[in-house]
Structures are given as C-alpha cells and as structure tokens.
Amino acid sequence: MDRQQHSVTKQQYSLARQDPTVTQCQCSFAQQQHSLAGQQHSITQQQSSLAQHDLIITLGRCSFSQWQHSIARRAAFKGSVARQKCSQARQYLTISRWQHSISQQQPSMAQQQYSITQQQSSLDQ
Secondary structure, three states, X not given: OHHHHHHXXXXXXXHHHHHHHHHHHHHHHHHHHHHHHHHHHHHHHHHHHHHHHHHHHHHHHHHHHHHHHHHHHHHHHHHHHHHHHHHHXXXXXXXXXXXXXXXXXXXXXXXXXXXXXXXXXXXXX
16 A cells, blocks of 8 residues: 555656646747737738728829819810810801802892892883
8 A cells, every 4th residue: 555655646746746847838838829919919900001001092093083084074175165166166167158158249239239220210211
C-alpha cells in the first residue's frame, strides 16, 4: 500500500509540476489570441478606410459625370440656338428673294400701269 501511495503521490507531484507549464501555455495562447484580435481590428480599420476612399472616388466620379452632363446640355442648347438662327437666316433669305422678285416686277407693273393710263387717255379723247 505504501508503494501505491508513493506512486500516486509521485504522479500528483509530477502533475503539479506540469500545471505551471500548462498555465503558461494557456497564457501564451491567450496572448496570441489577443494579438490576432488586434491585427483583425487593424485590418477592419484599414478596410473601413479603403471603403471611405472608394466612396470619395465614387462621389468624385458622380460629380464629374454631372459636370459632363451639364456641358452636354449646354452644347445641346447651343446647337438648338444655332439651328434656330439657321432657320431664321433661311427665312430671311426667302423673304429677300421675294422682295427681289417683287422689285424686278415693279418696272414691268409700272410699264403696264403707264400703258393702261395711255389707253384710258386715248379712250377719253
């Protein structure tokens, strides 16, 4: 019985000596987990920062697209104004042609009027 008791005591002593080692391993593991959690937090912050940069870039692109759209609308408006001016110029040209045609007919009409007046005068006599 003494031998068994001695053997059990020896095992208990051996376990007691191993216990600090186990505790140190657990402590080291906990420190590593804490370090990994810190690294994960740092990565999350970097991802958040990148997402903010992406948002800023997207907003910049949106603003640039709006600016381009504004320029395109101005160009379309200028094109519309130019088309209206061209149409007005064509109308002016048409009116000028009519006026020219009328002015060319006026001498002939005056000649006819003179001829009619002569005929009436001769009829009156």
